[in-house]
Amino acid sequence: MTADAWFEVASAVCLLIGALLSLAAGIGLLRFPDALSRMHAATKPQIAGLAFILLAIALEQRNWATVSTLFLVMLFQMLTAPVAVHMIGRAAYRTRHLRRELLLTDELADVVDRASQDLATDPAARPE
Amino acid sequence: MSRMKGSIWRQVPLLVWLVVLWLFLWDQVSVLSIVTGLVLALLVTRVFYLPPVELPDRVNPLGVLLFLARFVFDLVRASFQVAWMAIDPRRVPTSSIIAVQLSTKSDLSLTLTALAVSLVPGSLIVEADRQDDILYLHALGTETPEDVEQVRAGVVAVEERIVRAIGSRDDVRRVNMSRAERSLPPLITGRRQSAWESRHPIVPAEQYTPEGGYPE
Numbered sequence: 001m002t003a004d005a006w007f008e009v010a011s012a013v014c015l016l017i018g019a020l021l022s023l024a025a026g027i028g029l030l031r032f033p034d035a036l037s038r039m040h041a042a043t044k045p046q047i048a049g050l051a052f053i054l055l056a057i058a059l060e061q062r063n064w065a066t067v068s069t070l071f072l073v074m075l076f077q078m079l080t081a082p083v084a085v086h087m088i089g090r091a092a093y094r095t096r097h098l099r100r101e102l103l104l105t106d107e108l109a110d111v112v113d114r115a116s117q118d119l120a121t122d123p124a125a126r127p128e
Numbered sequence: 129m130s131r132m133k134g135s136i137w138r139q140v141p142l143l144v145w146l147v148v149l150w151l152f153l154w155d156q157v158s159v160l161s162i163v164t165g166l167v168l169a170l171l172v173t174r175v176f177y178l179p180p181v182e183l184p185d186r187v188n189p190l191g192v193l194l195f196l197a198r199f200v201f202d203l204v205r206a207s208f209q210v211a212w213m214a215i216d217p218r219r220v221p222t223s224s225i226i227a228v229q230l231s232t233k234s235d236l237s238l239t240l241t242a243l244a245v246s247l248v249p250g251s252l253i254v255e256a257d258r259q260d261d262i263l264y265l266h267a268l269g270t271e272t273p274e275d276v277e278q279v280r281a282g283v284v285a286v287e288e289r290i291v292r293a294i295g296s297r298d299d300v301r302r303v304n305m306s307r308a309e310r311s312l313p314p315l316i317t318g319r320r321q322s323a324w325e326s327r328h329p330i331v332p333a334e335q336y337t338p339e340g341g342y343p344e
Binding site: 020021024025027028031032033036037039040041043044047048049051064065068069071072078079081082085086089090093102103104105106107108109111 | 149152153155156203204206207208210211212213214215220221222223224225226227242243246247248249250252253254255256257264266268270271272273275276
């Protein structure tokens with residue numbers, strides 16, 4: 001087999017892995033029980049999935065112009081996904097879109113309770 | 129005057145980075161692309177002004193490589209784990225919300241730790257307590273209390289790898305102190321580290337700058 005053919009095979013394998021990870025993300029979105037768990041499925045396997053698909057494109061094209069653009073795609077995905085996840089996760093927690101009976105522990109609940117009690121007893125502690 | 133000079137020098141890394149970004153977008157290095165990149169970089173930093181990031185006073189290239197290698201490994205491994213949890217027909221994973229106390233105070237270390245933890249599947253940051261440097265994360269697939277402790281130790285290890293790579297001298301000291309409390313050997317020792325520590329006494333948390341830097 002020639003070098004080109006090997007690159008083709010590697011590219012095809014990466015494409016398949018990326019597609020499978022994205023498929024698993026979709027299934028997780030359906031199967032996971034609450035908003036916070038679904039966030040994992042919605043955003044995470046997709047990052048590795050995207051990485052594999054971009055790797056497949058890089059292996060297929062093999063020139064710097066493409067690779068530099070793919071690098072930017074990956075970089076901005078990695079910089080923005082955690083922010084989106086954090087904002088949605090935080091909103092989901094605060095609006096109680098989670099099933100507490102499925103949690104093993106919730107170490108944030110005590111802190112929130114304490115903060116609400118402080119607010120109830122001392123109005124000066126209320127943030128503006 | 130010295131303050132102004134300092135603020136200009138602090139913007140140089142950001143400007144260089146923006147120009148590189150522009151060159152990557154154009155896929156070519158020419159006089160025109162560099163000049164337009166520079167003009168745009170200056171314009172963007174003036175129009176969308178952000179408070180400057182406190183850059184660390186030390187960088188360890190080997191530490192950066194180790195961190196990146198381990199990060200990619202964790203990312204790929206955890207991706208397959210979460211993918212398997214999604215399709216495993218036997219059960220739906222049990223989650224936990226875990227508080228992790230970090231030892232550093234700087235914005236940069238806290239942000240990078242949160243970013244790295246957030247990117248690895250199976251854990252997402254629900255809340256960050258900037259005042260006390262605590263990250264609250266939602267972890268997928270924690271079936272037993274041992275799993276919870278494992279996730280907690282994992283986040284602390286991520287922070288330690290980041291501090292080894294690009295933590296400031298103060299970050300290193302704080303991590304070393306927290307490791308000593310757990311009777312672990314210090315992360316980094318060295319002549320320059322001890323020289324810095326002898327010149328900079330330990331100060332209470334209230335005296336740190338708003339960006340979490342050591343008060344000079």
